Amino acid sequence: MRITDETHSEGLHALGDGVWKGVVGSLNAQIVSKESNEYIRSYVLTESSLFVMRDRIILITCGTTTLLNAVPFVLEAVSDVRGEVEWVSFMHKNYSFPWEQKGPHLSMAEEFNTLRTYFPSGKPFIFGPVDSDHYFLFVYDDVIRPCETENDTQLSMTMYGLDRTQTKHWFSDRFISTGTETAAIRKATKLNKVADDSWKLHDLQFEPCGYSINTIRGAEYQTIHITPEDHCSFASYETNTPAVNYSERINTVLGVFAPIRFSVIVFIDPDSDVGRLYQKGQNVGVEAEYYPKYELQNRTVNEFAPGYVVMKMNYAMRAEVAEKDSTDPVEE
Numbered sequence: 001m002r003i004t005d006e007t008h009s010e011g012l013h014a015l016g017d018g019v020w021k022g023v024v025g026s027l028n029a030q031i032v033s034k035e036s037n038e039y040i041r042s043y044v045l046t047e048s049s050l051f052v053m054r055d056r057i058i059l060i061t062c063g064t065t066t067l068l069n070a071v072p073f074v075l076e077a078v079s080d081v082r083g084e085v086e087w088v089s090f091m092h093k094n095y096s097f098p099w100e101q102k103g104p105h106l107s108m109a110e111e112f113n114t115l116r117t118y119f120p121s122g123k124p125f126i127f128g129p130v131d132s133d134h135y136f137l138f139v140y141d142d143v144i145r146p147c148e149t150e151n152d153t154q155l156s157m158t159m160y161g162l163d164r165t166q167t168k169h170w171f172s173d174r175f176i177s178t179g180t181e182t183a184a185i186r187k188a189t190k191l192n193k194v195a196d197d198s199w200k201l202h203d204l205q206f207e208p209c210g211y212s213i214n215t216i217r218g219a220e221y222q223t224i225h226i227t228p229e230d231h232c233s234f235a236s237y238e239t240n241t242p243a244v245n246y247s248e249r250i251n252t253v254l255g256v257f258a259p260i261r262f263s264v265i266v267f268i269d270p271d272s273d274v275g276r277l278y279q280k281g282q283n284v285g286v287e288a289e290y291y292p293k294y295e296l297q298n299r300t301v302n303e304f305a306p307g308y309v310v311m312k313m314n315y316a317m318r319a320e321v322a323e324k325d326s327t328d329p330v331e332e
Contacts, residue, residue, distance in 0.1 A: 001056060001057050001074060001078075001085060001087070001088045001089075002055055002056040002085075002086055002087040002088075003055055003056065003078050003083035003084060003085055003086060004055070004083060004084050004086050010054060010081075011053075011054035011055050011081055011083065012052050012053065012054060012055070012056075012057060012077065012078075012081060012083070013041065013052070013053075013054050014081050015052075015077055015080060015081065017031070017034070019077050019080070020041075020043065020050060020052060020077075022073055023050075023059070023070050023073045023074055023077065024043070024045055024050060024070070026066075026069050026070045026072075026073045027047075027061060027066050027067050027069050027070045028047070028066060028069075029045045029046050029047040029048075029061065030045065030046045031043045031044075031045055031050070032044050032045060032046055032177075032204060033177060033178065033202045033204065034202070035200055035201070035202045035214065035216060036216075037200060037216055037217075037218070038218075039053060039054075039216075039218055039219040040052070040053055040216045040219065040221055041053075042202065042214045042215075042216050042221065043214075044202055044203070044204055044212050044213075044214050045061070045212075047061050048060045048061045048212065048223070048225055049212070049214050049223045049225070051214070051216075051221050051223075053219065055083075057074060057077075058221070058240075059074075060223060060225075060236075060238065067090075068090070068111060068114045068115065071114075071115075071118050072118075075118065085119075085140070085142065086141075086142050086143050087139075087140065087141055087142065087143055088119055088122065088138075088139070088140040089137065089138065089139050089140075089267075090111070090115055090137070090138040091135055091136065091137045091138070091156075091265075092135065092136055108124070108126075108136050111136065111138070112124045112138065115138045115140075119138075119140035121140065121142070122138050122139060122140035123138070123139055123140075124136070124137070124138050125137045125138075125139070125302060125310075127265065127300040127302070127310065127312040128263070128298060128300050128312055128314060129298060129314075132297075132314070133158075133261070133263045133297075133314045135263075135265055135312060137310070139304070141304070150269040150270060150271050150272075150308070151242075151269050151271040151272040151275070152240065152267070152269045152272065153240060153241075153242055153243070153266065153267060153268055153269060153272045153274055153275070154238065154239070154240050154266065154267040155237075155238065155239050155240075155241075155243075155246055155249065155250070155264070155265075155266050156236070156237070156238045156264070156265050156266075157235075157236065157237040157238075157250065157253060157262055157263065157264050157265075158234070158235075158236050158262065158263045159234065159235045159236070159237075159253075159254075159257050159259035159261075159262040160233070160234055160259055160260060160261050160262065161233060161259050161260025161261060161317075162226075162228065162233040162234070162235055162257045162258070162259055163257060163258035163259075163325070164230065164233075166189050166256065166257060166258070167226075167228035167229075167230070167233050168228075169185050169188050169189050169228075170185070170189075170205065170209055170210065170211040170226050170228040171208060171209045171228060172205045172206070172207050172208065172209070173207060173208065174207050175204070175205070175206060175207045176204070176205040177202075177203075177204055178201070178202045178203050178204070181205070182203045182204070182205055185203075185205060185211070186203070186213075189256060190255060190256050191213065191224070191256055193252055193255070193256070194222065194224070194237075194252055194253060194256060195213065195215040195222060198217055199215035199216065199217045199222065200215065200216050200217065201213060201214065201215040201216075202214055209227075209228050209229060210225075210226060210227055210228065211224075211225070211226040211228070212224070212225050212226070217241075219240075220239065220240055220241045220242075221238075221239060221240055221241075222237070222238070222239040222241065223236075223237070223238050223239075224236065224237050235256075235257050235259070237253050242272060242273055242274070243273065243274055243285065244273045244274060244277065245274070245277070245283065245284060245285035246264075246266065246274065246284060246285030246286055247285035247286075247290035247291075248285070249285075250264060250285065250286070250290070250291075251290065251291070254291070258325070259317070260316065260317050260322060261297075261314070261315060261316040261317065262294075262314075262315050263312065263313065263314050263315070264286050264312070264313050264315075265310065265311065265312040265313075266284065266286055266309075266310070266311050266312075267308075267309075267310055268284070268308070268309040268310075268311070269307070269308060270307030270308065270309075275307065275309065278309055279307065284311070286311055286313050287313075288313075288315075291315060293317060293318060293321045294315035294316060294317055294318060294321075295315065295316055295317075295318050296313060296314070296315055297314040297315060297316055298313075298314050299311070299312070299313050299314075300312045300313075
C-alpha cells in the first residue's frame with residue numbers, strides 16, 4: 001500500500017510500534033523482532049514480515065493468517081497521519097493447503113469481495129494456469145498522473161522442493177534470534193551471498209523448524225521465509241532492490257535453494273532501469289535463457305497503463321538435472 005501525505009513530514013513513521021502491533025495482531029500474528037534505518041522499519045513476525053516506510057507499508061504473511069482482516073487497521077493508521085491511499089496491491093500464490101485457510105481467504109471470490117468493500121474501483125487479475133502455479137492479484141490505482149517519476153520495482157519468488165542438503169540447516173530444538181548462531185546458518189547455507197555485509201539484517205531460526213530473515217539497506221528491503229520439511233519444503237524471496245537485469249539476483253537465490261520448481265513475478269514501473277529495458281523489447285532477466293537447469297512452463301504478462309508491467313514465469317527443473325541431483329549423496 002502506498003499513500004500520499006502532505007501533513008506529516010514523517011508520514012507513517014510518525015506512528016509508534018504499538019500501532020503496528022495492533023495491525024499484526026489483527027491477522028493472528030505477532031512481532032518478534034525489529035530493525036530500522038532512516039527509511040524503513042523492518043519487523044519479523046511469527047508469520048512472515050512487515051516493512052513500514054514513510055509513504056508505504058509492505059505486509060507479507062503465510063500459513064493461515066488472515067491478512068485482509070488487517071485492512072481496516074491499516075486504513076485507520078493512514079487516517080491517523082491524515083494520509084490518503086493512492087495505490088494498493090494484494091497478491092498471493094495459489095494456496096498449498098486451501099482447505100486450511102480461514103475467512104476471508106476461503107476463495108478468490110471471497111477475497112475479491114472483501115477488497116472491493118474497501119477499494120471499490122480495484123481490479124482482480126490471475127497470472128498463470130488456474131489448475132497449477134498461479135497468482136491472484138488485486139490492484140487499486142488512484143495515482144494522479146502525470147506524477148513524479150515512477151521507478152519502483154518488486155521481485156518475488158516462490159520455490160518448492162528444496163535441496164535437502166540445505167534444508168537440514170533450518171531445523172532446531174530451540175528458538176534462535178540474530179547472533180553468531182544464525183550467522184553460522186547463513187554461512188553454511190550461502191544465504192550470506194544473498195544478504196552480504198552491506199545489509200542490516202535480523203533473522204530468526206524457529207523451533208522445531210523454519211527460518212525467516214529481513215534485510216534493509218537504505219530504502220531497499222529483502223525478505224526470505226523458509227519451510228524445510230521434506231513433504232512440503234518451500235521458500236519465498238522478495239525484494240524491491242533496483243536492477244538492470246534480474247538474472248544475477250535470481251540465480252543467487254536459486255543457488256541457495258536449488259528448488260524442483262519455482263515461480264517468479266516482477267512488478268516494473270516505466271521509469272525504472274529494468275522498465276526502460278522492457279520498453280525497448282530487451283530481456284529483464286526472468287527469461288528462460290538465464291536458467292539452463294530449468295524448463296519454462298508458462299509465462300504471463302500484463303501491462304497496466306501507463307507502462308506498469310507485471311511478468312510471471314513458472315519454471316520446473318529439467319528431468320535430467322533432477323535425476324542427477326536425486327542420486328547424489330546427501331551430506332549429514
